[in-house]
Amino acid sequence: MVAGKGRKRRQPLRFVSEALAVLVVITLVALVRPASASPLDAAMERVFTVHSADAEDRFLGSAFLWGDGSVAVTNAHVVGEAEEVRLVDRHGVEEVALVIARDAVRDVAVISVAEGRSGLALAPEVPGLGDEVFALGAPLGVEFTLTEGRISAMARQVEITVPLRMLQHDAAVNPGSSGGPLVDAEGRLLGMNSQIADGSRMFVGIAYAISAADLEVIVTGLVEETLPAFPKLGLRARPVDRQVAEALGVTAVGLLVDGVEAGGLAEAAGLTGGDIVVAVDGADLAEPGDLAFAVERAAEAGEITLGILRDGERVELSLAFEAEAEGLGARLREVSQGAPEVVKAYRLAALGVVLEDGGLVTAVTDNSPALMAGLAQGDRILTVNGGTVDLQAYEITEAVLILVEAPGGETRHIYLDPWGAMEGVRPVGGANVLDPDVVVF
DSSP states (O other), X not given: XXXXXXXXXXXXXXXXXXXHHHHHHHHHHHHHSOOOOOHHHHHHTTEEEEEESSTTOOEEEEEEEXXXXXXXXXXXXHHTTXXXXXXXXXXXXXXXXXXXXXXXXXXXXXXXXXXXXXXOOXXXXXXXXXXXXXXXXXXXXXXXXXXXXXXXXXXXXXXXTSOOOEEEXXXXXXXXXXXXXXXXXXXXXXXXXXXXXXXXXXXOSOEEEEEHHHHHHHHHHHHHTOSOOOOOOOEEEEEOOHHHHXXXXXXXXXXXXXXXXXXXXXXXXXXXXXOEEEEETTEEOSSTTHHHHHHHHHTTTTEEEEEEXXXXXXXXXXXXXXXXXXXXXXXXXXXXXXXOOOOOOEXXXXXXXXXXXXXXXXXXXXXXXXXXXXXXXXXXXXXXXXXXXXXXXXXXXXXXXXXXXXXXXOEEEEEEOTTSOOOSOOOOOSEEBSSTTOEEO
């Protein structure tokens, strides 16, 4: 009996031992097996930060892989006029890439990149009001950041001069987010973050993204060179609102022409200040922004017919797009006849910096390279390129690194290049895009 009881007592212990052994094996397998990346994590693998490919090494914004992965897409205002930019992925891998196409009006640029990676998949459906979205990019230079929000409005035309209806959302974006993707919870592309609401350079709860559907048309057209350039009309106009309509005794529709650019398309067509544009190619302008879409549709044909009100009478004018290209060529030839002389050396005073004894900055001229670089009134210049110099007599013959002390005692370095692009922090107004030095007309 004693022996039998002993055997029964050992039986549960054996089961416990076997169970523990299985648990250990499962735990080891879980630790060894690599965790599968989430869809959003996989999407972030296709995001870049964009930097200038020069000695200034300026942070410009964000970008992401497109399509088969042979190109990346960003905003045109991110790359500016640069022919090359430096792209950095989340693992720190860098490449200098060629900007192969840009559309300044629609604010899209295409960058050729090394192959071997796939781009973001397009979302199968257009997002709906209230749908969850995620903004990926580098807001305020904070690299590879993800923010969450929801679609707050559909098909919003932000600028009446631009033929785009954008997705409005409230995922936080800030300077540096430009060119980053807007994706759904599965990491599929919904759009490209491009602007914030007018009135503030920082995020105020309203952001705008170019939709994936529009991007597909624009990027494909840029790569295949089939996208017609958007004509510059040389036209200054304002919507005919109720106040304007009451003053003029007309219906509150269309665009009141404030003026036209000399030598521009509008002047060539016969438009003049005081005209009211009410129709394009026979279709009434239900909204002021309809003109941009009408011009886009007619760009390939090269001509549109404008219906205008002039002195109470309806008049039709033909506006041709070819004249603008011819005029541009003539202006380019005229401008290129002579090259300006390049200044080879600057003193700080010549750069608009007023100094007292001890290197104290008492004033900095607006729009000077020093102000753009970050030098401010109240700073004290300590060293130039690591050494003490006579600041009144020192001549800058190349880009310099200046150590300054702020009024509170904090020190910082400023990279000053009088021959550089003069891009930096400065006041902006009007409709604000995400990067601090760009204002959209």
